[in-house]
Amino acid sequence: MTKFMLLGLFDNVTTTATVVGEVRDLGIKDSEMEIMSNIPYASKIFGRKTPRQWFLPFALGGMAVGVLIAFFMSYITPRLYPIEVGGQGLTPVPPSAIMYFEFMALFTMLGAFVGFLLQNRFPILVRQMYDERITEGYIGVQVLAPSEAVMEQVVKVFENHHAAVVKREDAAGFPDQGMRHLLFWGGLGAAGLVAVLVPLLLTYDVVRLPWINTMKDTVVVKAQEGPRRAAPPDAVPIQGPVLIAGQPATERLPDTPESRERGAALFSINCAMCHGPAGNGEGVVGLKHFPETPPLDGERAAALSDDAIFLVITNGKNRMPSLAENLSPGDTWDIVNYVRSLGGAPAEAGQ
Ligand code: HEC
Structure with missing residues (x-):
């Protein structure tokens, strides 16, 4: 009909x-x-x-x-x-x-x-x-x-x-037009959902595309944890005072194998020519020009406190020159730890 x-x-x-x-x-x-x-x-x-x-x-x-x-x-x-x-x-x-x-x-x-x-x-x-x-x-x-x-x-x-x-x-x-309406709005809704869901699936790592998720390749460094990134080559170094009221201005570095190793390297550069390799008192310059240079592996050095060694390196003593300009406080503590290891006397702290 x-x-x-x-x-x-x-x-x-x-x-x-x-x-x-x-x-x-x-x-x-x-x-x-x-x-x-x-x-x-x-x-x-x-x-x-x-x-x-x-x-x-x-x-x-x-x-x-x-x-x-x-x-x-x-x-x-x-x-x-x-x-x-x-x-x-x-x-x-x-x-x-x-x-x-x-x-x-x-x-x-x-x-x-x-x-x-x-x-x-x-x-x-x-x-x-x-x-x-x-x-x-x-x-x-x-x-x-x-x-x-x-x-x-x-x-x-x-x-x-x-x-x-x-x-x-x-x-x-x-x-x-009910059916067409349903198709229109259904299609629009579906397209919108896909447009929102696809980026979310990628963002929340549900779908991992190696060429998009590059963040997983970055090194994660939590607050106050190593590894610390090295300063860029053109950065200006900031150094606090070496001494305050005649005393070391920093806490001593813990006596670790790494610290001693750094100390040994710095010693061979800054000290060995006078105090001799491994502090045996037979440095080339020392023997020739500074005959009073003491060995650092004997009782005399063992009797010195850590702070005293730090102060000698920083201030110099009599004919031993001050090395404060060559060594940062950290370097100096590394050397103290190394010198401590020579004389057999235990370090005062940090072990
Ligand atoms: C230019 C040579 C020279 C250099 C370099 C040198 N010293 Fe000395 N050092 C001396 C002389 C000389 C003395 C003896 C000073 C005195 O008691 O008159 C001495 C003394 C010392 C003493 C003993 C101080 C005491 O009261 O017994 C220590 C410790 C010491 N030096 C550590 C070092 C360290 C560590 C370095 C490297 C960072 C260093 N020295 C670099 C020449 C040098």
């Missing part, structure tokens, strides 16, 4: 409401009637149920999504990728609050926007029964009549109430 699509134009609300009532009495459901107007009349005026509201649920849904994302960013992410910052709270409240605010606002807006478009049945994907006079103030009543007989009855109702225009067409020319 052929269905018909009818359109009647009326010039005022009261008449339209009466027409809608009479058409309904003919057995036509509200879902088969459409009222078009350039003024947003409430559905109640025509005795119709309020159509499904998309605006509020989408705005609230967007808000909930925003809260979830903010929770993920501010709470889950720091736990997936912990950064140790010496007792500092992992998720401080103020920045988290900003995240919650931002994501909630953003997704509430996005949800409201989509809800608004759905509410207005955007986009129009099929041909619609329409008359330009609706734009100029007429109210259009569109009816889907299930048979020719019903169609004739509706036309009669329209004419009884002096419809300005009555249009009738085969309803086959006006397919339902």
Whole structure:
């Protein structure tokens, strides 16, 4: 049986409401009637149920999504990728609050926007029964009549109430756009989800592409832990005072094998020419020009305190020159540790 699509134009609300009532009495459901107007009349005026509201649920849904994302960013992410910052709270409240605010606002807006478009049945994907006079103030009543007989009855109702225009067409020319809408919004939603998910999968290492995840190749150095990076070649060295009130200005370096090794190397450069290799007192320069140079592997050196050795190296003594300009405090302590190891006397501290 052929269905018909009818359109009647009326010039005022009261008449339209009466027409809608009479058409309904003919057995036509509200879902088969459409009222078009350039003024947003409430559905109640025509005795119709309020159509499904998309605006509020989408705005609230967007808000909930925003809260979830903010929770993920501010709470889950720091736990997936912990950064140790010496007792500092992992998720401080103020920045988290900003995240919650931002994501909630953003997704509430996005949800409201989509809800608004759905509410207005955007986009129009099929041909619609329409008359330009609706734009100029007429109210259009569109009816889907299930048979020719019903169609004739509706036309009669329209004419009884002096419809300005009555249009009738085969309803086959006006397919339902529900399916196309579903495809449109479903497709848009799916595309959006892919656009968001793919970068996230890469970011959170769920999908690992070696040419993107280069961070795993970097050396991880936690706070205050080695290895320390060497200073760049053009950096300006900063050196604190060597002595304060005549005493070493720094704590002694612990007596470690590494420290002794560095000390031995520095000793062979700075001290061995006078004090002899391994401090045996037979340095070339010492033997020739500084006959009073003592060996450093005997009792005399063993009797000296660590600080005393540090001060001799730094200040010099009698004809032994000060080496403060050649050696940093760290270098000097390394040499002290090495000298300690020569005489057999234990170091005072740091072992
Ligand atoms: C130019 C030669 C020369 C150089 C270089 C030199 N010394 Fe001496 N050193 C001496 C002489 C000379 C003495 C004896 C000073 C005195 O007691 O009159 C001495 C004494 C010492 C003493 C003993 C001080 C004491 O009171 O018994 C120590 C320890 C010492 N030097 C360590 C070093 C160290 C470590 C270096 C390298 C960083 C070094 N010296 C470099 C010539 C040198």
